[in-house]
Amino acid sequence: MQCFDAPCTAACPTHIDVPKFISMIKSNNVIGAAEVVKTSNALANTCGKICPEEVFCQSVCTRGKQDSPIWIRELHFFATQYEKDNGFSATKVFPKSKKTVAVVGAGPAGLGCAFELAKLGHRVDVYDGRIPGGVPRNSIPSFRLAVRELESDTKFLSGFFKLKAQAVDKKGFEQIRTSHGATFLAVGLGQDRMLGIPGEKLKGVIPVLKFLEKAKANSTSMKIGKRVVVVGGGNVSLDAAATAKRLGAESVTLIYRRSEKEMRVWRSELEEARKQGVEIRFLVNPLSIVGKTNVEGIKCRRTRLSKRKDRSGRPIPVEVKGSNFVVEADSVVIAIGQTIEAEWLGSVERPKGGYVKVGKDFQTSVPGVFAGGDMIAGEGTIVQSVAHGKYAAHAIHEYLTAM
Numbered sequence: 001m002q003c004f005d006a007p008c009t010a011a012c013p014t015h016i017d018v019p020k021f022i023s024m025i026k027s028n029n030v031i032g033a034a035e036v037v038k039t040s041n042a043l044a045n046t047c048g049k050i051c052p053e054e055v056f057c058q059s060v061c062t063r064g065k066q067d068s069p070i071w072i073r074e075l076h077f078f079a080t081q082y083e084k085d086n087g088f089s090a091t092k093v094f095p096k097s098k099k100t101v102a103v104v105g106a107g108p109a110g111l112g113c114a115f116e117l118a119k120l121g122h123r124v125d126v127y128d129g130r131i132p133g134g135v136p137r138n139s140i141p142s143f144r145l146a147v148r149e150l151e152s153d154t155k156f157l158s159g160f161f162k163l164k165a166q167a168v169d170k171k172g173f174e175q176i177r178t179s180h181g182a183t184f185l186a187v188g189l190g191q192d193r194m195l196g197i198p199g200e201k202l203k204g205v206i207p208v209l210k211f212l213e214k215a216k217a218n219s220t221s222m223k224i225g226k227r228v229v230v231v232g233g234g235n236v237s238l239d240a241a242a243t244a245k246r247l248g249a250e251s252v253t254l255i256y257r258r259s260e261k262e263m264r265v266w267r268s269e270l271e272e273a274r275k276q277g278v279e280i281r282f283l284v285n286p287l288s289i290v291g292k293t294n295v296e297g298i299k300c301r302r303t304r305l306s307k308r309k310d311r312s313g314r315p316i317p318v319e320v321k322g323s324n325f326v327v328e329a330d331s332v333v334i335a336i337g338q339t340i341e342a343e344w345l346g347s348v349e350r351p352k353g354g355y356v357k358v359g360k361d362f363q364t365s366v367p368g369v370f371a372g373g374d375m376i377a378g379e380g381t382i383v384q385s386v387a388h389g390k391y392a393a394h395a396i397h398e399y400l401t402a403m
């Protein structure tokens, strides 16, 4: 707490003043500590529960050089939970401007932007066809983030903007864009990528977001096959595998075409999946999903890693001839990533049909239209998305002020 340069604060994308809030907890001002956290990060309680501390604040904690890092995230969560249980403190009255801003998408990026814009005095309309919260509300499994933990944030934030229950389409986008001083797009990555191999239409093949959303909404009534195979090698595939186990699957096998070293996962999640009894088979590539009407198995081929690397900097897996085998399965979950589900974006530039291109100020190729979150950077984290929203809000403020 006496670090003069607080590397934890620098490592946090929303730059929470960590030494300050920990000192406040120490002096018994827990509500004050929660306010410090919330002032920087709109999804304070949510991030206190599931922000990957091993990647951000705790990974650089000075104390870690002596023995072990301070449990920053746990202290943060303690403060925000305490505030939730004891009633939110009254908020400051912010100045009022005559400008209005539209935010499309009420996930972490959209909420982060709306909160910051409200603090800067602007009237904000947030458009979303679903209940606010984005992926943390709909897809992150309840055993890691319960809806009530997220709602403690969304309830608090709902006082700062007008929610419009509308899924935006091409016509809606034009109307919204022309009737507000600026627009912030934050629709995330709502479309599951599929493998494009034979058999993906069989009954029992489930794209991962659909699977996780259904499981979060109906965990008591949802049915899953006895033998489940998950295809993928990221955090989302680990969530799917652990969820399948909790839904009662007898065996869950995760197949990944590279080795453990190349997996882009948080080690804590990998350990957790293993503890749950998930079997992970490395260096395996799916060829087709087999079955008549229902899934009966997945045909695979072994791979080896070549010396050549792909754009991600990881070695390219090469199939080993004659090494085919079938893993029997009743359900197959495809968890190989997501893309933007927003054909209505029209002339907003998306290089090679991918993520939305923005400048340093988060402005897209269309003047007055800004964007942030996963839709500009690919699959990231909640705190990074909140930070995009927050810093984009300041750029929007400057844009509106110059008008």
Ligand SMILES: Cc1cc2nc3c(=O)[nH]c(=O)nc-3n(C[C@H](O)[C@H](O)[C@H](O)COP(=O)(O)OP(=O)(O)OC[C@H]3O[C@@H](n4cnc5c(N)ncnc54)[C@H](O)[C@@H]3O)c2cc1C
Binding pocket: 050, 051, 052, 104, 105, 106, 107, 108, 109, 110, 127, 128, 129, 130, 131, 132, 133, 134, 135, 136, 139, 140, 141, 166, 167, 168, 169, 186, 187, 188, 189, 190, 212, 235, 236, 239, 341, 342, 372, 373, 374, 375, 379, 380, 381, 382, 383, 385
């Ligand atoms: C299974 C899973 C587990 C994860 N676990 C973690 C974790 O533990 N910790 C962590 O930090 N990060 C985690 N992440 C990543 C994190 O959830 C995302 O980086 C973050 O949610 C992205 O925020 P966003 O605001 O960009 O998009 P989203 O969260 O996707 O929100 C987008 C919002 O836009 C709305 N929307 C979409 N289309 C429209 C439209 N046409 N009109 C109006 N609204 C629209 C959606 O309904 C949604 O509410 C996880 C992701 C997944 C998929």
